[in-house]
Amino acid sequence: MISLKQLHHFWLTAHRGGIQRAAEASGLAPQTISAQIAALENHLGRPLFERQGRRLVLTPAGELTLQYADEILRLTEALEQALASDRPTLRLKVGLLDSVPKAIAAYLLAPLRALEQPVTLHVSEERFAQLLGALATGALDLILSDIPPTADPALPLFSQCLLDTPVAWYGAPRWGPGPITWSDLTHIPLLLPAAPTHARVTLLAQLQAHGVTPTIAGEFADTALLVEMARLGDGIFTAPELLSDALCQDGRLVPLGNIAELHERYWLISHRRKRHHPAVVQLSQTFRAASVPSSAQPTKETP
Known part of the structure; x- marks a missing residue:
């Protein structure tokens, strides 16, 4: 099983640009960092770095691993912060299609204030393809879009028209x-x-x-x-x-x-595994009565 220690040392090396810099940042010996990365590579069955001259660069497997490591370590930090509070905060990562008016986005997100658990929003703005990619990797909880998603067998989605x-x-x-x-x-x-x-x-x-x-x-x-x-x-x-x-x-x-x-029309899109997230449920139930023609399929799941 992958340990957080291995993942953290890999993440630190990737972001610092080398084992020596990672060792200096962590206060550990370079040999310790190298051993942890080697153990992670051995578990995953493929190299995460390769040498180009004197530089360490990520392999394709390393780039993918770094995307997940970023998210896993962010979630770990968020968990620690939430448990340290008397009222744990719900962290919600929202992707906003760059064509959605900001005032519309604020209107659609307003019902989250009614949740019993305080919500901390992390909103990023991007184009549709990039947002779907982030949703697939778990980097986003939901997307607000002015276009509905198309069916993609590789990405099972839940979507609902919130506003017409x-x-x-x-x-x-x-x-x-x-x-x-x-x-x-x-x-x-x-x-x-x-x-x-x-x-x-x-x-x-x-x-x-x-x-x-x-x-x-x-x-x-x-x-x-x-x-x-x-x-x-x-x-x-x-x-x-x-x-x-x-x-x-x-x-x-x-x-x-x-x-x-x-x-x-403005749509909520989430990965099917996220459809029971408290924020997704809150928005879905609040806007379920939105007036949408039947042909628009107000609520649906893609395969």
């Missing part, structure tokens, strides 16, 4: 009073997200379906900058209706009408 919200146009008062029609978009410039997000793809598909060739005034990787340019009157943009109060509170933006053909 209409989409509306927003812009400076100069573009009002609304409602904006598709024909209006021949002379009103658009502000779009730069990445091929679900919102962008569906909007462009509707423009094409209505025979509209829009004037695109800007494409932005930074959503905050897109919104600020809209406040300056450079164009209009789409956002979930749920964000209307937050976007329009200072009067520099106004709602310009809902888009009947567009809805934004």
Whole structure:
């Protein structure tokens, strides 16, 4: 069986860049570090390091082992901290798809405050493929996404649509009073997200379906900058209706009408083995009544 001592010495060597530096950091003899790594390699049946000149570099097996070691040692530290407290804290690792608005993410995570056990959130933002990879290795407990997962036999998932919200146009008062029609978009410039997000793809598909060739005034990787340019009157943009109060509170933006053909859906995705995690259960039960068309499969498990 792998011991935490072996794993820690391997982890320290990998992160410090060599046995000598690991020995200096731990106060142990280099021979002790080497022996622990050798025992780990012997147990796993493959080398974790190889020499390139005077340097030690990770083998492919070593890189994979390091991913798991990072997580195992983080969990060990979290366990020690939780047991040292009178009210153990629930550590929740959330992956956020970079196209999900931060205000939507905060809204979806808000029910966690109702849990009896205090929650410490660790949120990382990434693209979908990277988030699924982290979910597979246990580096994440759940993902919040604006696209549902596809079936993958190698990764059994639990997913649920938490929120289905209409989409509306927003812009400076100069573009009002609304409602904006598709024909209006021949002379009103658009502000779009730069990445091929679900919102962008569906909007462009509707423009094409209505025979509209829009004037695109800007494409932005930074959503905050897109919104600020809209406040300056450079164009209009789409956002979930749920964000209307937050976007329009200072009067520099106004709602310009809902888009009947567009809805934004936000999904909770977790590994099937995590579906009974208290946070996953809390979010699933809180948002179970979300209004989702039957074709959207609000709750499902992939093989």
